[in-house]
Amino acid sequence: MRLILLLAFLRALPALAQTPDFSILDGLAQRAMQDSGTPGAAIAVIHHGQVVYEKAFGVSDVETQARVTPQTLFRIGSTTKMFTAAAVLTLVEEGRVDLDKPIATYVPALPAKIGTLTLRQLLSHTAGLGDRGSGHGRHDDSALGDAIRALPPEIVELDPGAVYSYSSLGYWIAGLVLESVSGKPFADAVAERVFQPLGMTRTTFRPLTAMTYPFAQQHEGSAKQVPRLLRPFADDSSTWPGGSLFSSAHELSRFALAFLQQGKLDGKQVLPAAVIAAMTQPHAAIPGGSEHYTYGLVASDDRGVFTLSHGGARVGFGSLIVLAPQQQAAVLVVTNRSGSTLSSVVQKALELALPLGPEEPQPPAPSAIPEETLKSYTGTYAGGGWRIAITQEAGHLVLTFEGKSYPAQPAPGVRFTTEGPLSDFVFVPGPDGAIRYLHVELRTLRKIL
Structure with a gap:
């Protein structure tokens, strides 16, 4: 028996030697929070398909000084879009919607120009829509449909399908398609199709549910400004599909793990593999570089490593998720200060977790343009x-x-x-x-x- 245990230990040594020391992130996170005026944050790192780092820093509320934990709920802003996309794509996999049919096929009484758009265009930001931000508004489930049906025709500003232009509004409309086809309010449809299968038991769009768990308050702050709590709490249920999800570093890690394993988690297929494949493939070129938008994610080449990512910045909160499918790695950050993503910490975590190549020198700017x-x-x-x-x-x-x-x-x-x-x-x-x-x-x- 001792010989068997010794052999097992020796076999494990190479894997143990390859695990970086992520504890260096502790000090980096604390300094980055201080420099940016961020009251609280939680960070998770996945390496070779396992969560190897999950820590929380600071406070969820500068007034009560309640400590952040990895289970604390934060609003994640536009990082929400990957979850809306995943839920909509389950309908595609079931054959209940077609990415290329006009959405008027599925949602009645839409403005004519909105009804001609397709889910492929909405999910890839090529629908030609103007953008709208999140703020204060209604809190009932009917607000989403009412807001979309009241849109003016000029909100379609560009020829649909012609060019990439980021629009949270497109995700609101995609959320209404999900709601209409599933026969359930948007928040409940995503919970049933994504959060429940993944065991994300606290993740929710509903503020009245989020506040029954430990959750972070929204703050403003900077290097020169003491963080202050913002009141009242911003909410508008018509904007939930584009940027209003509450989740934690711990539960976001479950989504990341399933994504990295083609929809499998804890030995079970919890999301269709076809959904993950669709969210991995580039669908729209982002002008000015080599990046592409998939569905709910940005595909990039990071020093020779293929990554998928999305950040979120809204009143009082910030977030960032970076996935490296080929390396089975991910880095996740949530914060309670407007737009804060602790980008320097994320970059260091990626350098530890991924085989990044050397920094490529920037090409020189043109000396003269004809x-x-x-x-x-x-x-x-x-x-x-x-x-x-x-x-x-x-x-x-x-x-x-x-x-x-x-x-x-x-x-x-x-x-x-x-x-x-x-x-x-x-x-x-x-x-x-x-x-x-x-x-x-x-x-x-x-x-x-």
């Missing part, structure tokens, strides 16, 4: 309530936004930068090669003049 090319960029671009003018002056471009002008400089690749609020933008051609769009801050604006 006059004719600059001229093709000029014009007025509009969408999402924004109107941006691009003019040409003395051999360079100038961006004018909200009455102020900012000189633009070429950046590596095809980007331009300014010192203004819209610091990074890309010109996007149409099928004929002529410039038709301006991509800025994840959104795409149409050239109108």
Whole structure:
């Protein structure tokens, strides 16, 4: 028996030697929280298909000083989209919806232009929709359908299917399709199709359910500002599908584990493998680089490693999930400060968990751009309530936004930068090669003049 135990131990040594020491993240997290004015956070790391690090830091409420735990619920913002996508895709797998049929097939009484959109377009941010944010509103289940049916036709700003333009609104509409076809309120449909099979027993869209568990309050803060609790608590049930889920680092890890194992968890197939496959495949090119949007996730090449990720930033909260399917690895962060994702901690965790290659040097910015090319960029671009003018002056471009002008400089690749609020933008051609769009801050604006 002793010999058998010794042999088993010796076989385990190589695996043990390959497990990085993630305890270095403790100090990094505490410093990053202090530097960013983040009151509380929870972090989980999956390495070779196992949760190897799960820790919480700080407080869930600066007034009560209640401590965060890995089970504390946080609102995760737009990271929600991967869960809405997963739930909708279970309907596709069951043959109850078609990704390429007009959604009016499934939802009655939609505005005509909304009804012609498809789930493929909605889930990949290619529906051409303007964007809407989350804030204060109604709290009942009927709010989602009422809000979508009241949308004006001009909310479809771009030709559907033509170009990527991030829109939480598209996920609200996809959530209404889920609600209509399943015959259940959106929050209940996702719980039945995703959270319950995964054993995510506390994860919920409903604030009145979340508050029955330990949960984090929403805060503002910065390096120069003491974190303060925000009141009243923001909620609008019509926006739940795009960015309002409550979950914890512990329960988000269960989703990540199932995703990395093609839908299997604890030895059971809890999500269809086809759902995971659909969420892994690139579906829409994001202008300005090599990234693509899948369904609810961004596909990237991180120094030679294929990753899928999504972040969330909303009033009082921030989150980030990064998945590396080929390495069976993931990093998850949730925080209770607006937009905080502790990105430096996430990066260090990825360096420990993944075989990242060396940092590739940035290509040099173009030293000169032909006059004719600059001229093709000029014009007025509009969408999402924004109107941006691009003019040409003395051999360079100038961006004018909200009455102020900012000189633009070429950046590596095809980007331009300014010192203004819209610091990074890309010109996007149409099928004929002529410039038709301006991509800025994840959104795409149409050239109108």
